[in-house]
Amino acid sequence: MSALTLDGVVKRFGDVTAVDGLTLTVPAGTCLGLLGPNGAGKSTTMRMITGQVLPDSGRITVLGLRVPEESKQARAQMGVVPQQDNLDGELTARQNLEVFATLYRIPAEQRAAAVDRALGVVGLLSRQHARAETLSGGMKRRLLIARGLVHSPALVLLDEPTVGLDPQVRAELWVLVDELRTRGVTVLMSTHYIEEAQRLADDVAMMSHGRLVGQGPPRSLMRTHVGERAWEYYGSEQRLQEVARAAQRAGVPTRSTGPSVSVLRAEDAPPSLQADLGEPGHERETTLEDVFVLLTGENVE
């Protein structure tokens, strides 16, 4: 059963097509990583799922509910962690959560416990009485996460959840996402960090210029598009061009990585190619980044 489906969704802002015919399915209880560079349409997609941006065409279904028609009902069962800090800075951490606990219709007698639990999950119990505007960037991010989880949602949308976080907090957040998923919560997480998507997502959907350019489990995407192994060649520009041309003649994909060229799907390369290339390149495992660059022509972090 799918928790979220988008079918041919299009959103334009004036002349700019932010999301262009996006079709996506997120099975219940899985984590889908929406991967793409800034401006790929990830945040617009997230906001269409919450009904804050209206699609020009296409269908969106969230937890069996049509969006935007039934978006309020859908939002009651989803938690949203936005990219930008939109906490109520004048309120304390606890008061921020109390407002949302009320909004999510948590019964009054259970509200304090729900707030305590959410603050505990993100390790902010000791700062619960601090005004949100006085918290550090990392703490604000954690409070945003607590706000999105206070009502134990069935679907969690995380929009670039680890941007600007130090490695320790990022690792803690990854553990949290893992736990959510193992407990059956569906997670849609947009990110432009390849490592994050590879580490957390059951499925990865790659977006570029508003379009979906690839979707599947990370390993499967890699096997399908770039194989298991890559040869990396360094040298002069002329040498790199020769490598790329030889690979092209042999029908093997390549990827330019700044000072080098990677010959992808190396395990399938014909013996004649190795002879053409002469000195063997540095052999490495392929990555999700190889897939992304191959499919989009864009570099990501």
Add this chain to the structure above:
Amino acid sequence: MSVTVARPTATPVRWLEPSAIAAIWTREVTLFSRYWRSTSFAALVEPLVYLLAFGLGFGSLVAAIGDVPYIQFLGTGIVASAVLFTSVFAGMYTTFIRRTFQKVYDALLAAPIDVHEIVIGEALWISTKAAVYGCAPLLAAMVFGLPPSWGMLLVPAIAFLTGLGFALFGILASASVPSIDSFNYITSAVVTPLFLVSGTFFPLENAPEWAQRLAYLNPLYHCVELVRDAVFVTLSPVDLVHAAVLAFFAALMGWLAVRTMRLRLIG
């Protein structure tokens, strides 16, 4: 970090969800508990200053308007201006800041609340404050000799209804302007004339006919008339017209405010 997850109950949400209004009020009450002293001080002192400056000052030149001593005429009129300023500026500035700078509404809209509930919740809170602070001028006027009457019990309701209309007008303005500086135009061109041509300081019966006709379009004029008729217990069927105008004004502003705010908040 560790997490415990319980499945949420998918109780159907209503068009006007009490929890949505309660959430807005939870926030407002929390903030108000911090600044109620300064707000209340201003609400009580301002009418006193008006009564001292205009009541005693003008009052020495104009002893009475009809049978009503000028200071009592003024004290009852200032109810309307207190309601106007309490509601319209809160509607304008507060909602603009929350929408544009603090992104509070953006955060709320990712949860089960719609634009109309935000607008209604904010307007109800502002008009409740207007209902309370609108009574402050009466208390001040009583210090200057205004006799208590049972009709005064109607004043909070009149202030609430008027405050609701002007709070929604303020929210409409906040959703319409491109920047916070634009409020200067609205204050100078709309709010100040409404305040001055409402019958607060002088009776409009002696004004030119065109000014009287314009005053009929001014919701604040109807508030002033209604408050005076209530306080002096001279209520008549025409007061139903005043109340109907205020109700119509609130309904119209509400419709426009929700519509305009929706355009601002939903892409």
